[in-house]
Amino acid sequence: MSIHSPAETLSEKEVIAEAEEALDGIKAMRTEVGKVIFGQEQVVENAIVAILSGGHALLVGVPGLAKTKLVDTLGTVLGISAGRIQFTPDLMPSDILGSEVLEQSEDGKRSFRFVKGPIFTQLLMADEINRASPRTQSALLQAMQEYHVTFGGLRHDLPQPFHVLATQNPLEQEGTYPLPEAQLDRFLVQIDVDYPSLEAERQILLETTGTQDQTASPVFSGEKLIRLQKLVRRMPVPESVVNAILDLVRSARPGTGHASTDAHVAWGPGPRASQALMLCSRARALYDGRFAPSIDDIKALAEPVLQHRMALTFAARAEGVSVRGVIADIVKTLDQA
Numbered sequence: 001m002s003i004h005s006p007a008e009t010l011s012e013k014e015v016i017a018e019a020e021e022a023l024d025g026i027k028a029m030r031t032e033v034g035k036v037i038f039g040q041e042q043v044v045e046n047a048i049v050a051i052l053s054g055g056h057a058l059l060v061g062v063p064g065l066a067k068t069k070l071v072d073t074l075g076t077v078l079g080i081s082a083g084r085i086q087f088t089p090d091l092m093p094s095d096i097l098g099s100e101v102l103e104q105s106e107d108g109k110r111s112f113r114f115v116k117g118p119i120f121t122q123l124l125m126a127d128e129i130n131r132a133s134p135r136t137q138s139a140l141l142q143a144m145q146e147y148h149v150t151f152g153g154l155r156h157d158l159p160q161p162f163h164v165l166a167t168q169n170p171l172e173q174e175g176t177y178p179l180p181e182a183q184l185d186r187f188l189v190q191i192d193v194d195y196p197s198l199e200a201e202r203q204i205l206l207e208t209t210g211t212q213d214q215t216a217s218p219v220f221s222g223e224k225l226i227r228l229q230k231l232v233r234r235m236p237v238p239e240s241v242v243n244a245i246l247d248l249v250r251s252a253r254p255g256t257g258h259a260s261t262d263a264h265v266a267w268g269p270g271p272r273a274s275q276a277l278m279l280c281s282r283a284r285a286l287y288d289g290r291f292a293p294s295i296d297d298i299k300a301l302a303e304p305v306l307q308h309r310m311a312l313t314f315a316a317r318a319e320g321v322s323v324r325g326v327i328a329d330i331v332k333t334l335d336q337a
Contacts, residue, residue: 016291019235022231023289025220025228026289027289028219032073032217033073037070037073039199039200039204040065040066043070044070045287046189046191048074050188050191051078052229053276054163055189055276055280056188057165057187057189058168058179058191059165059168060170060190060193061192061194065193067167067193068167070165071123072084076215077216077219078218079220079224080122081122082122082123082124082125083124084127085124085126087136088131092135093138093139095117096117096136096140097119097139098116098149098156100114116156119140119143121159122160122163124165125165128167128169129166129167130176131177138183140183144164145186161225185270188279188280190304190308191304192304232282232286235285235286235292235293236292237292246274248302248330249269249277249306252268252306252309253265254266254268258329264313264315264326265316265326266311266313269305269306269309270309273305281293281294281298303328310327
């Protein structure tokens with residue numbers, strides 16, 4: 001049995017036909033990104049899955065792992081405008097949203113005109129987002145959730161599609177402002193960026209220290225990306241996958257009977273995590289050339305979707321328990337179900 005969106009207007013055959021047409025473009029996109037980004041296949045996959053799902057992603061990793069390069073490359077390949085903001089402690093909300101300037105016309109009349117800030121782009125790179133003050137961080141909240149900003153009492157719509165890919169250094173925390181839980185929950189996934197393998201680092205050395213750098217070419221456009229995102233929402237989802245999502249998310253909340261969760265978790269994910277798993281599992285299936293998600297997709301996405309939506313108790317942290325470990329214990333229960 002398959003579950004469809006209430007807004008479903010196409011038959012399953014029509015959805016499959018549209019998905020088959022999209023597969024060639026996704027394959028070309030993976031090839032183009034692979035020309036520039038080496039040895040980060042899982043990171044690339046999760047970032048593209050987040051974008052195909054219509055959401056935002058938080059990339060966590062030490063400096064020098066090509067996080068900024070990935071965002072720039074994705075903007076090129078997807079055929080959308082990309083912008084970058086370097087977050088610093090003295091950054092103000094107006095530096096992100098924009099500001100009003102006073103203008104005088106030829107007849108002497110004065111009026112204010114809104115000058116758009118760097119947030120008015122389709123793919124925003126928020127570099128080291130935790131270095132800005134909470135006041136500045138909160139300037140992104142409305143944009144990430146409602147896709148418009150309010151300035152001077154007036155609404156200004158953001159270009160569509162709109163995505164935020166933010167980076168965060170997990171090591172250097174002096175002088176930083178940890179993101180509040182409400183803002184972390186706005187990120188569809190948290191993507192951990194690890195060091196490349198030996199062979200990938202060898203390829204990086206050979207490809208990036210010569211006289212010519214590899215460049216990616218556009219594959220999509222903003223309009224085509226929006227169509228892909230709508231396609232993802234129309235993909236059928238088996239009842240078993242829906243049940244796996246519910247079991248996984250509910251088991252991550254304390255007080256629901258899961259031993260590891262009850263012992264170590266202070267608070268767990270809300271319904272937005274279930275929504276994220278539903279969308280990302282569909283997008284991952286399409287990215288992998290399949291027309292419907294499976295329980296294996298849920299297992300693969302459990303960590304990036306849940307880890308920033310859970311908090312451990314003080315006792316658990318003192319014992320050296322990790323959120324990853326708790327999630328791994330929960331995922332094991334899916335195998336036993």
